[in-house]
Amino acid sequence: MTGLFPHAQPIAGLVGGLLIGIAAAMMLLGLGRIAGVSGLAARAVGLSAAGAPRSIALAFTLGLPLGALLATHITDVTPGRFPALVLLIAGGLLVGFGTRLGSGCTSGHGVCGLSRLSPRSIVATMLFMASGFATVAIMRQASAL
């Protein structure tokens, strides 16, 4: 594996993924809700008319950076390598608008919806993966990477 994909971290990925799945299971079996980050974050900041109670949305959203901070005390975390400012801004705008229009992101559609075999989430996940692959391929062609 490491010979073929020198940068892959399958164990860290699997362990982190399991934690994400357990977290989403806590929301489902504990509160009866989907752990969809885009929806909960929009709700937390008052940019969504419907959804979870504000207190739940706010608590979940605040938990994300809190858990990230805790993780840095448990394990070595590689510092994030961020792209150019213009890409961050354009990316942020599209992610914000797109996830609201499409009713979900990698967590709601990807993790929760796929595991539920929701047809909407299967379609959404295939589409955002395909357009993500296409976007990076075009950037590579244009030598933006």
Place this chain on the structure above:
Amino acid sequence: MKRAAIAIASGALFGAGLTISGMTDPARVRSFLDLTGQWDPTLAFVMGGAMLPMALAWLIQGRIAQPLGDTGFNLPETRKLDWKLALGAGLFGVGWGLGGLCPGPAIASLSLAPMSVAPFLIAMLGGMALHRFTTR
């Protein structure tokens, strides 16, 4: 109070999982999307790992009348495949490829690299506001 405690615990576990799996590094996420470059399959392991507990959770959900900490389930029941879903997912994918960030890792990064992630988060809130006030 109990509900907020469950939510913050779930959020924290979620954020820790994103961080441990390396998903808070935009370059790693983009390497997954970069099929013709130095492809990094780590994200596939993250998705696979997350799928296991959730598949089990859905099986349990079908057998219990209500969640442990609330009075009922509030789950999306829409089954319609419409243009909003398709266009929204398509645009999200473009933004994901450009920035290497989706909402979870972006928010989790607030405690890891606040200055670096701030432009993305501000723009993301702008995009959400744009949706809130332009579509109905």
